[in-house]
Amino acid sequence: MRNIRATREFPLALRLLLLNQFGIDIGFYLLMPFLAAYLEQGLGMSAALVGLVLGARNLSQQGLFILGGSAADRLGPRVVIIAGCALRTVGFALFAFGSSLWLLLCASVLTGLAAALFYPAVRTYVALESGDRKAEAFALLNVYATSGSLIGLLLGSVLFLADFRLCALVAAAVFGLLTVAQAMVLPTRGVVEAGRSATVFADWREAFCNRRFLLFSFATTGMFTMENQLYLLLPEGALAASGWKGSAGVLLAAGALANMVFQLRITRALERNGGGTRWISSGLVVMGLSFLPPLLICGTEPPAGTKEAVARMVVMVLGSVLLFFGIMVAHPTAMELIPQFGRESLTGTYFGLFYVFSGLAATGGNAVVGRAMDLGHQVGMEWLPWVCCLSFGMASAGAVALLYRTGMLPGRTVVAAVPVAEGAGGGAAVVPRSGAPVVPMTPSPVKTPKGPASALDAASANGDGGRSQDSARLPLPARPSDEATEQPPR
Numbered sequence: 001m002r003n004i005r006a007t008r009e010f011p012l013a014l015r016l017l018l019l020n021q022f023g024i025d026i027g028f029y030l031l032m033p034f035l036a037a038y039l040e041q042g043l044g045m046s047a048a049l050v051g052l053v054l055g056a057r058n059l060s061q062q063g064l065f066i067l068g069g070s071a072a073d074r075l076g077p078r079v080v081i082i083a084g085c086a087l088r089t090v091g092f093a094l095f096a097f098g099s100s101l102w103l104l105l106c107a108s109v110l111t112g113l114a115a116a117l118f119y120p121a122v123r124t125y126v127a128l129e130s131g132d133r134k135a136e137a138f139a140l141l142n143v144y145a146t147s148g149s150l151i152g153l154l155l156g157s158v159l160f161l162a163d164f165r166l167c168a169l170v171a172a173a174v175f176g177l178l179t180v181a182q183a184m185v186l187p188t189r190g191v192v193e194a195g196r197s198a199t200v201f202a203d204w205r206e207a208f209c210n211r212r213f214l215l216f217s218f219a220t221t222g223m224f225t226m227e228n229q230l231y232l233l234l235p236e237g238a239l240a241a242s243g244w245k246g247s248a249g250v251l252l253a254a255g256a257l258a259n260m261v262f263q264l265r266i267t268r269a270l271e272r273n274g275g276g277t278r279w280i281s282s283g284l285v286v287m288g289l290s291f292l293p294p295l296l297i298c299g300t301e302p303p304a305g306t307k308e309a310v311a312r313m314v315v316m317v318l319g320s321v322l323l324f325f326g327i328m329v330a331h332p333t334a335m336e337l338i339p340q341f342g343r344e345s346l347t348g349t350y351f352g353l354f355y356v357f358s359g360l361a362a363t364g365g366n367a368v369v370g371r372a373m374d375l376g377h378q379v380g381m382e383w384l385p386w387v388c389c390l391s392f393g394m395a396s397a398g399a400v401a402l403l404y405r406t407g408m409l410p411g412r413t414v415v416a417a418v419p420v421a422e423g424a425g426g427g428a429a430v431v432p433r434s435g436a437p438v439v440p441m442t443p444s445p446v447k448t449p450k451g452p453a454s455a456l457d458a459a460s461a462n463g464d465g466g467r468s469q470d471s472a473r474l475p476l477p478a479r480p481s482d483e484a485t486e487q488p489p490r
Helices: 002-008 012-042 047-075 077-097 101-129 131-162 164-185 200-208 211-219 221-230 233-242 247-272 276-289 292-297 306-341 344-379 384-405 452-459
Strands: 413-416 428-432 439-441
Touching: 002 012, 002 131, 002 247, 012 047, 012 077, 012 101, 012 131, 012 164, 047 077, 047 101, 047 200, 047 344, 077 101, 077 164, 101 131, 101 306, 101 344, 131 164, 131 247, 131 306, 200 344, 211 221, 211 306, 211 344, 211 384, 221 233, 221 247, 221 276, 221 306, 221 344, 221 384, 233 247, 233 292, 233 306, 233 344, 233 384, 247 276, 247 306, 276 306, 276 384, 292 306, 292 384, 306 344, 344 384
Parallel strands: none
Antiparallel strands: 413 428, 428 439
16 A cells, blocks of 8 residues: 555556556566477477577667667657557567568567667656655655566466466457557657757767766666576575475565555655665665575475475475565665766767676676586585675675775765855855765855856766766755654665
């Protein structure tokens, strides 16, 4: 109910996008988790061809995210969102009716291109429309995405037992409905024209030359590597620990329930305690520590009975829930920060480039973890992949903490009363949370064009393509209803 109440507080456009994210994840998880089994068992494809079809989707998605982001900046996010959903409708329908390799490859590329279009566009729309509540909006986006993925997995498990083509048709129908609904209801949002570059390549060059943004993107690579272990290391660990094939579903269900219950509470608590930026590294630490409980039982003999299997599953569920808690802390704020690294007119470009980096990090990280899993089995070091993930978490947390301490992350500003120079009159000082110098704010004389206020204007320009301090939002005090309903980034 808390999530529903919070959703109602946002404008209509954001409410539609939250429901859109819910539907997108239902449709995706209706089909994708079962695609490999269908290609191998239903169509008799070799492992190499299965890998080719799945790899075509990943390649088209990860490589084209920046195109989707730029399209959102240049054409407006609404058009790109609708186009992405329409493409995924066609792609999923091809999976239902196509059986030749070329049709399946075409379907895979279309679904990847669709994701490359609408994921940056949705985040761009949310960032531009949510105002001072970006972290909360991205937190709700996580809640709806997680809820949709859980429902999609459950429905897909049932439909797959009947026929994979039925999974594909239902998923295509979901995306078709989303396409129509967005075309009819989603409000058009004007393109931000202020400071626009002449060409898309100039936009990309500006983003690629933003040193703070690049450092932050590289520092958070561990977050995506660890998050992807929900589908690689944790399921295998749960199967080995319990001997039950359905153990992976239990891990995802427990994490999804925790996300639905606690995500909004955590985000609002962080907002009341200095904002989420200072807590990103803490969330990454929690994500890393989530691999310690499974480390305690890895490499053990198969369970002797049901009681032992249940006890081991409790340990695995604890690790999964801890991983979700770390994601709940770090992810919304990371999403909130991304558009603050550059101009508002490049919001989509920054999201697209960040998704390119995160996709590459997840792919490379999975390769490292997979190699550690194989090596651990071969030499009897079953703990190796778990320690590897723990190291990813600590290294990423340390890198983000260093960026925060050195003032490399965009920060909010707070107005604090401080003494000012004699004769300057009463005033306050802007204290950036990122550690930038204090800038006095004093009223300018009525008829004097120059004065202390002009220093504030000059100091508002940030380096590395960052936005001016004018765009940094002031932290708001808790609303009166916060204490009663716990109402107040990814």
